[in-house]
Amino acid sequence: MMRAGLLATFALLVLGAQPGSANAQGQLDTTLVALTYHKATGTPLDFASAVQYSPAVQAASNFDRDDVTKQEIARLQSQMAATDTTHEFVVKVDDNISEYDHARGEFSIVLFKPGYSVPFNAFGQQYQLVFANADAMRAIPMPKDQARVFDASLNSFGRRVTDEVHFRVVGAGDPSGAVTGPRVVRAEIIAAKILDPSGRVVAAPSEANAPVAKVAKFDPTTVDVSGLRVGSSIKDLVATLTRLFGPVTREPITKPVYQGLATTLTVNDMGCFAMPGRSTPPSPGTVCVTAMADNNDVVRTIRIERVFPWMDQDVFRNALVQKYGPVADAQNGGGFTLGWGPKVPVELLYDRSGPPYALTAEYLTNDDYMSRGMNALPQIRVVLSLVDASWAALASK
Amino acid sequence: MQIRWVGGIVATAVMFGCSGSGDASGATPPPKSSGIVWEVDSASNRATAPGAMVAFANGLHVVVIDGTDIYAGMTKLPTEAAPNGGRVVKLSNGETATFTPSGAELNVTFSSGESVQMHPRPLRNGAGS
Numbered sequence: 001m002m003r004a005g006l007l008a009t010f011a012l013l014v015l016g017a018q019p020g021s022a023n024a025q026g027q028l029d030t031t032l033v034a035l036t037y038h039k040a041t042g043t044p045l046d047f048a049s050a051v052q053y054s055p056a057v058q059a060a061s062n063f064d065r066d067d068v069t070k071q072e073i074a075r076l077q078s079q080m081a082a083t084d085t086t087h088e089f090v091v092k093v094d095d096n097i098s099e100y101d102h103a104r105g106e107f108s109i110v111l112f113k114p115g116y117s118v119p120f121n122a123f124g125q126q127y128q129l130v131f132a133n134a135d136a137m138r139a140i141p142m143p144k145d146q147a148r149v150f151d152a153s154l155n156s157f158g159r160r161v162t163d164e165v166h167f168r169v170v171g172a173g174d175p176s177g178a179v180t181g182p183r184v185v186r187a188e189i190i191a192a193k194i195l196d197p198s199g200r201v202v203a204a205p206s207e208a209n210a211p212v213a214k215v216a217k218f219d220p221t222t223v224d225v226s227g228l229r230v231g232s233s234i235k236d237l238v239a240t241l242t243r244l245f246g247p248v249t250r251e252p253i254t255k256p257v258y259q260g261l262a263t264t265l266t267v268n269d270m271g272c273f274a275m276p277g278r279s280t281p282p283s284p285g286t287v288c289v290t291a292m293a294d295n296n297d298v299v300r301t302i303r304i305e306r307v308f309p310w311m312d313q314d315v316f317r318n319a320l321v322q323k324y325g326p327v328a329d330a331q332n333g334g335g336f337t338l339g340w341g342p343k344v345p346v347e348l349l350y351d352r353s354g355p356p357y358a359l360t361a362e363y364l365t366n367d368d369y370m371s372r373g374m375n376a377l378p379q380i381r382v383v384l385s386l387v388d389a390s391w392a393a394l395a396s397k
Numbered sequence: 398m399q400i401r402w403v404g405g406i407v408a409t410a411v412m413f414g415c416s417g418s419g420d421a422s423g424a425t426p427p428p429k430s431s432g433i434v435w436e437v438d439s440a441s442n443r444a445t446a447p448g449a450m451v452a453f454a455n456g457l458h459v460v461v462i463d464g465t466d467i468y469a470g471m472t473k474l475p476t477e478a479a480p481n482g483g484r485v486v487k488l489s490n491g492e493t494a495t496f497t498p499s500g501a502e503l504n505v506t507f508s509s510g511e512s513v514q515m516h517p518r519p520l521r522n523g524a525g526s
Contacts, residue, residue: 216490224489227456227470232424240426240471244434244459285439287459306453309439311446319447319454322509323490382453 034122050123112138115178175326310377329355432463448513
């Protein structure tokens, strides 16, 4: 689900329902956006359920409903087959311009901040539209003297604006990992205009004005979690962990969760999470490591956790996107889990309900009676887990 | 404690030949005893929390510094000289971290803007410096 605090209640200014022809007038054909998403990403669409919301099926008598449903399914399948995945859409969204950030010398377009999306409905279900390159369009930079005049102008109409966004559907999921849930439509902004209530252009954001950001690329052969790597020898990992974090406990695995795993290495086992009755709760800075190695003493999975004082989850998310690049998948629930790289068997994962990827990152709160009962900010426990995906693929055969 | 990147510490590092073994994974464990273990401040400092998190993500929350070599976990990071006696580390994503001595501590500034302080870890049994 989307984070409640950042739930963007943007209003789509859909001016009508004229599929395929509306975009030139700024109308958004949500059906076509959804079809493009399903076709471009290969995400299955339940046609039988989807057509239940079509006017033809809803208007059909009980006698004719089955036949009309079949006709509508065929029509929708045909429409999807004919869908051009490079189609350019236009959407108009009610939005606000932020207050001036004196430190950065810029205003921000709120919709283009991480964590914001444009929800829309199609086929009786909700989709969330996120713009992959929004952050590069977010800022309206200007010097302070000019900003004062601009700010007064914004205040004259309550800072309310309309974003006119031209975009293409490019995939699934929010690359920043901030918007989660099913049917997250990843789009790329082609052009945008910010309009005041009278329709005057107040800003024309462009990627050309944004600083060139380095986009990291996930490489499963060289990736590390907090400097620790899979594929290394037990000897090297034990030497590293002992030097950095303290004594390492080595134990044979008698009941392997995955075939081929033979040894567990732990540092500060179970020392990172708060539990009721624990005499010494973990303090910020506490580090815990759990690794598993195969029969050849090669490390195949590593999990490293660290306790932090409370901090905004965006700090963690941004640090990881900066290091590993666009997120492959994300889930929320209590905290959140992000995933990168190839998929791996869930038996190898610490959080088996999260995204099943070679690298996962979790942001969790370490609640105790102080934070629950006395309104104190909870500690944060972050967990990075890495699985040797190429080994897992071979071991499963 | 003063941090010096050249001279005696380098000589010590070279003398004790402290490079790790390395293997097919590209992993290079830190030296067993030479060098000093540094760790980020773990106090509840909201201002430096982003820096501590970036340090953790990159394995720089606890490092071994041995001469001019910096070990982030089992990854030996290439370093270059920086102004004010510091060292610049290139991270895997192309970003950099600049380690600058500041009295008994190290200031670490990331090219993405975050910064954090590190202090040498006291000696303890089985781990640390």
